[in-house]
Amino acid sequence: QVQLQQWGAGLLKPSETLSLTCAVYGASFSGYYWSWIRQSPGKGLEYIGEITHRGSTNYNPSLKSRVAISLDTSKKQFSLKLRSVTAADTAVYYCAAFGELRNHWGQGTLVTVSS
Amino acid sequence: DVVMTQSPLSLPVTLGQPASISCRSSQSLVYSDGHTYLNWFHQRPGQSPRRLIYKVSNRDSGVPDRFSGSGSGTEFTLKISRVEAEDVGVYYCMQGTHWPLTFGGGTKVEIK
Numbered sequence: 527q528v529q530l531q532q533w534g535a536g537l538l539k540p541s542e543t544l545s546l547t548c549a550v551y552g553a554s555f556s557g558y559y560w561s562w563i564r565q566s567p568g569k570g571l572e573y574i575g576e577i578t579h580r581g582s583t584n585y586n587p588s589l590k591s592r593v594a595i596s597l598d599t600s601k602k603q604f605s606l607k608l609r610s611v612t613a614a615d616t617a618v619y620y621c622a623a624f625g626e627l628r629n630h631w632g633q634g635t636l637v638t639v640s641s
Numbered sequence: 642d643v644v645m646t647q648s649p650l651s652l653p654v655t656l657g658q659p660a661s662i663s664c665r666s667s668q669s670l671v672y673s674d675g676h677t678y679l680n681w682f683h684q685r686p687g688q689s690p691r692r693l694i695y696k697v698s699n700r701d702s703g704v705p706d707r708f709s710g711s712g713s714g715t716e717f718t719l720k721i722s723r724v725e726a727e728d729v730g731v732y733y734c735m736q737g738t739h740w741p742l743t744f745g746g747g748t749k750v751e752i753k
Contacts, residue, residue: 563690570733570744570746570747571682571690571733571735571744571747572744573735573741573742573743573744584740586740586741586742587740587741588741620689620690622689624692624695626695627699627701627702628701628702629691629692629695629701631689631690631691632689633689634689
């Protein structure tokens with residue numbers, strides 16, 4: 527059974543760096559796009575970006591200058607870093623894996639940016 | 642960015658009755674490889690979303706066959722043949738053809 531378990535700091539101050547990690551259980555990295563998606567009351571669902579098992583990335587242009595997604599196959603984890611956060615980055619962040627016939631999601635992490 | 646517009650915003654349904662949600666994109670979702678990357682997601686209250694349908698009409702593993710997707714170009718539909726209690730929540734369409742990938746605003750399905 528495939529499971530994604532995510533963690534990271536839930537409270538940040540403006541200008542800090544958001545850092546979240548997602549551990550993958552029961553799946554290999556090939557055959558999936560490994561993604562980060564966030565959800566806020568004001569903006570709904572927003573696709574942040576993705577990484578393939580070969581390390582190729584795609585980012586939302588609105589976040590591209592601040593975001594980085596990386597993969598550590600030895601630890602079976604992938605990570606999200608978002609620099610210089612503001613209150614507008616307050617949201618629930620999800621890691622997810624999308625493949626043919628299947629998709630898997632983390633439990634979500636509420637990240638609040640407040641001074 | 643491609644704008645995804647869903648209707649209705651809210652959909653009260655009777656158990657056992659059919660339901661239909663529409664999704665319209667501001668640009669054609671046909672990709673250069675010939676595929677149309679239109680997905681449907683369901684999010685129950687307090688849970689993570691999960692994808693039900695990908696590439697317009699392909700059900701993900703474990704998705705009941707009462708869910709079906711159809712459409713082409715810029716107009717798409719998700720249908721539930723007979724609504725069950727576990728189908729409540731918010732449904733989102735999402736296009737995977739143009740970057741950035743974008744979601745619709747959601748349709749809330751509730752039982753009458």
